[in-house]
Amino acid sequence: MKRSRLAADAGTVALAAVEIPAVWSLIGPVELVLYIVTALLLVVWRYWPVPVLLLTLPAAMTGLLLAPMIAMCHVAFGVRRRAVIGACAGLLFAVALVPWRPMQTEVWSYEDGLRAVISSALLALGPTAVGALARTRRELAGRLDELMHSRERERKLLARSAVTEERARLAREMHDVVAHNISLIAVQAGALRSTAHTDASRETASTIGELSRRTLHELRAMVSVLRSGEDPGRAGAHEGTVEMAVDGPGLAELPALLRVSGDHVRYEAAVPARRWPKRVEQAAYRIVQEAVTNALKHATGACVTVALRERAGSEALLVEVRNGPGSAAGTGAAAYGEESRPLPSSGFGLIGLRERAEALGGWLEARPTADGGFSVRAALPAPTGGTPPVGGV
Template sequence: MVDGLIVALAAVDVAVALWDSGPSTSGVVTGALACAALMARRRFPLAVVLLTLPAGLLLDMLVAPFAALFTLAERSRDRRLLALCALLSALASTVPLRLLNHLTPDDRTWTVVNLFYALAAAAAPVLLGQLTQAHRDLGRRLTEVEEAREHERLLHAQAVLARERAQLAREMHDVVSHQVSLIAVQAGALQVAAQEPAARQGARTIRSLSVDTLDELRHMVTLLRASGGRATELTPQPTLADLHRLVATSGIPAELTGELPEDISPRVQRAVYRCVQEALTNVRKHAPGATATADLWHDAGAFGVTVTNTPATRPALPLPGSGQGLVGLRERAELLGGTLDADPTPAGGYQVRLSIPAGGDRTDRRGSARRSGDTGGTAGP
């Protein structure tokens, strides 16, 4: 529709020019050619500009050259070509062929003056076309920037999700596997001690379901930990005040000794709690009949907990392990600038020692603890 309107305006412009200069066969032919060429100005802009030049030599027209130059400038990035086309268009409209052999000195002076005006008129559609091109490029660039920002927001959301998955995996192992392991151990003991066949069968079923649950949990924790990331905190979370209850309900002969300062940060308290929880869980799974001691300690430069157990007095039940317990504890320790050591004792037992420097507690409070990479570790005694 726009192209048709432009062609109609150009035809009117040519008709007016023919009326003023007098109809001629060459003028009609070149004017009609220039108007018809405008229909293809979007596909062949340079050819259309060249086809309007003959009509510009014979007729005093405006619409066709303007439209042709604008389209070429909008689509071409060759500035030399644009300058040449503008100059040719200005020359064609300033020096008509019919006057080349009849110019007086005064006419030549006016021709030069008119040439400057024609150059300004030819530069207008070129500059307007370049401005349109720049506006289109800017719009495209803004779209690309917005798409890049959207992609960045998506990556950030995925990173947050990955950190939450990693934290969820750690919490699932620390909380769920602890409770299910205790159920399996108690069911195994009940299966051995029960006298009635029905009670023994019920205990066997509970133990079997607990073992299957632990196995499924192992696969789920491995899947969730695959995304890895910095830890995020979930609520509710245990504190040092919950240690006495943890030790009392551990299902093994255990005691809690020592104490820690009350002003240590919540994350450090959770790390100590999880260390004791994991160590007692491993004692139940791998050292049946053993006793354990959780010793809270602190000095001028560090504080932590040491969990030591005696050797097992009976064979361990074949419970599955996720292999992520001590790995998760090491991650917690490294987030706080501390260390976790897990080694056998000379007496045949096992010892897990968590040490956190006092500076690590202050770093945790500022929220700028640096995360190190995962380190290997054993699954327990």
């Protein structure tokens, strides 16, 4: 910006100096020095446009009018009060008439006087019109820029309103459909536990009930987040279920999750006793949850190992879930009986896990193992300084 202003000022002085060669043979040393000083005064027109014009008027009396015309253009461009602009234009018009005054030996005709008035008027009104046009163009550009910003704000408000409506719709669907069915599962599990005749049946019913209640609690917490319209990453300031949805579940809830998943799930935790960022803990929990669920669905009876450790030399949590091949009895829900149907799968589970890891600046890879099993590995950066990246909820 500063360089462009200096270049513009230098161009203004150079433009005013163009008149000097044209009148070189008609002016003396005094007029030459006066005009050079007048041209140099144009550098400070941004700060004092009216005083600069007044200081250029002596040069206009000698017939050197280019610098005063440029100063008048700057007055029309930089001054907002029309009365001041009109007074300056009238003063320049009067001064521009001075070189046209008749000598004592000359006889002025009507045509000479009319030509002097018209020429002086053009010399005063021309720069005024150019400066006013430039000022109007600048103001119009500012109005258009303001209008574009206003339209952009309106577009964002409309988009935010659409997102709010969609969140409310999702909250209604989750509450009316999913929460209702999970509540029925919890009630049926309680009834089954009361009427079961064997310890194994009662333990299974108790596990189903605990999973249903936990899922219902998290679901209702997420419905509260959707209803509140808050970003889940910033909703921790709220109390109750919304805070639970943001702060948990984390690493502290992993043992309970794996305990109800079955005896063939082994947990190996080799992480230091430190407080990891909430988003890192939540991402680790969801990765383990999804990977163990996939192992139970697609490799029934296989041994599942969950390992957590800190990556050496960097602040990152490494999560690994691996399982061997499924039992010969079958895989998925079909292994539990002939009438069982395969569990539904959206196909977006691993995609969502990879998005969680990448949102934290980490990575996730999922691939088959050499023994016919499957492995899910992820690295979740957790810098000690600053706020962890937001995303992936």
